[in-house]
Every structure is written in structure tokens, then in C-alpha cells.
Amino acid sequence: SQQGEEDPQALSIQEGENATMNCSYKTSINNLQWYRQNSGRGLVHLILIRSNEREKHSGRLRVTLDTSKKSSSLLITASRAADTASYFCATVLNQGGKLIFGQGTELSVKP
Amino acid sequence: DAGITQSPRHKVTETGTPVTLRCHQTENHRYMYWYRQDPGHGLRLIHYSYGVKDTDKGEVSDGYSVSRSKTEDFLLTLESATSSQTSVYFCAISALGIRDTGELFFGEGSRLTVL
Known part of the structure; x- marks a missing residue:
């Protein structure tokens, strides 16, 4: 079974x-x-966020991590048509040391 | 862009034939990975390598074998291809173990169709 699950599966927004x-x-x-x-x-x-971090920023990206809820969010601000892509979260387990991917969110940004 | 080359990029083969996919890197990174990507399943780890001749299984290793005789090359072999192995295969590399920095650099993918 998948370790990470993204939500929503698809997202369509305006530039x-x-x-x-x-x-x-x-x-x-x-x-x-x-x-x-x-x-x-x-x-x-x-972007990478460690288990002891709660928030990280990189340009227009903001990632949060809530380990108590076992969840993370990725915020892209002021989206552009060029941001149209699929976005995947991936987790590194404490045991096993492998990188496990979710199924992704397909983002469409309309000009 | 990280120097990762996958070959072939596209291949069509028949059930029962052997297939080898090659991943070549010019970054001298220690760790190399093979993933497959399928609709509804995301990316799943097949095998990975943590050094020359050092490999280990991932989530979906059945039907696949790997070899790493040189730092720069990581080969994925399907001994007898089946239709369920139709997929897009991605090679990835990382300089450090994923608990350290975790950042993977991906190749452009190899699309395999097994008829």
C-alpha cells in the first residue's frame, strides 16, 4: 500500500x-x-522538510509538516501557467531508509 | 541538469524476451535507483544500489534483476518480459543516503511496452 497519498488528485486554477x-x-x-x-x-x-521542521520556504513554494497528523502541504503562491505539472510527495521512512512516493496531484494552471 | 542518461528511451518487445535498461551517470554519485511509474500507482521502487556491487530490493522487485559493476552504470534486467512490466522506468541518483539530504535526481525515463 502507498505510504503517501496526495489530495486532491487533480486541481485546476487560474493564473x-x-x-x-x-x-x-x-x-x-x-x-x-x-x-x-x-x-x-x-x-x-x-523541497525537503525534515521531521523536526514545521515549515520551509523556497521562492513561491511553502511546505508545512504536521507529524502529529502525519500530513504535509505544498502551497504554490501566485501560480503561473508554467507551474502546470504533476506534484508528488515522497517520504523517507525511519525504518528501511527508502523513498516512497505518493500517486501525485495533477495541477493545471490556466492562463 | 544532473548527468543521467537512460537507454533506450523507448522499446517495444514481446512477452518472454529479455530486456536490459541502462542508466549512466556522470556525477559520481554513490546511490542509484530504479523506479517504475504506472497510472494509479505513482512511482514504485524496484531496486537500488548503495555502491559498486552493492544492491538491494525495493517494493516491486519480482521479475527484475540489477547489476552495478561500475559507479557510473546501473543496469536493470527483465529476464523474461511480461505484459505487466509495460511501464515507464526511471533511474535516479543521489550523492548521499536519503536520510542525509534525500534529494534524488531523475533521468528522463525509458518507456517499455511488452506485447
Whole structure:
């Protein structure tokens, strides 16, 4: 079964709006990462947040982590058409040390 | 962009034939991974390597084998391809173990169709 599950599965917004994607996981983690995948391409790392961190920022990206709820969110502010892609959360388990991906959120930003 | 090359990028083969996918990196990273991506399943880890000749199984390793005889090359072999192995395969690399920095760099993918 998947460790990480993203919500929503698909999201459509207008340029300039904010996009929020959520990720829930099941077992305790070492860190959680977000990746982006443009259609037909490989994944690109966006940001990593460790289990002892609550929030991180990178440019227009803001990631939060709530270990008590076993959830994370990715906020993209002032979205652009170029942000159209699939976004995946991935968790590193405390046991096993592998990176487990969720199924992704497909974001469409309309100009 | 990280120097990762996957070959072939596209392959169509028949059930029962052997297939080898190659991942070549120029970054001298210690860790290499093979994932498959399927609709409804996201990315699933097949095998990974933590050094030359050091490999371990992932979530979906049945039907796959790997080899790493050099730092730069990680081969994924399907000994006898089945239709359920039709997928897009991604190679990834990382300099440190994923508990340390965790950042993976991905190749562009190899699309395999088994008829």
C-alpha cells in the first residue's frame, strides 16, 4: 500500500491564484520531499522538510509538516501557467531508509 | 541538469524476451535507483544500489534483476518480459543516503511496452 497519498488528485486554477496540495502518510518518517514532473519528463526535486521542521520556504513554494497528523502541504503562491505539472510527495521512512512516493496531484494552471 | 542518461528511451518487445535498461551517470554519485511509474500507482521502487556491487530490493522487485559493476552504470534486467512490466522506468541518483539530504535526481525515463 502507498505510504503517501496526495489530495486532491487533480486541481485546476487560474493564473495568479494559489495552489495547495496535501499529502498524508502512515508511518513515522525521517523526512518528506516534494517533486514536480512535467508531462513526459523525469521528476525534479522541489523541497525537503525534515521531521523536526514545521515549515520551509523556497521562492513561491511553502511546505508545512504536521507529524502529529502525519500530513504535509505544498502551497504554490501566485501560480503561473508554467507551474502546470504533476506534484508528488515522497517520504523517507525511519525504518528501511527508502523513498516512497505518493500517486501525485495533477495541477493545471490556466492562463 | 544532473548527468543521467537512460537507454533506450523507448522499446517495444514481446512477452518472454529479455530486456536490459541502462542508466549512466556522470556525477559520481554513490546511490542509484530504479523506479517504475504506472497510472494509479505513482512511482514504485524496484531496486537500488548503495555502491559498486552493492544492491538491494525495493517494493516491486519480482521479475527484475540489477547489476552495478561500475559507479557510473546501473543496469536493470527483465529476464523474461511480461505484459505487466509495460511501464515507464526511471533511474535516479543521489550523492548521499536519503536520510542525509534525500534529494534524488531523475533521468528522463525509458518507456517499455511488452506485447
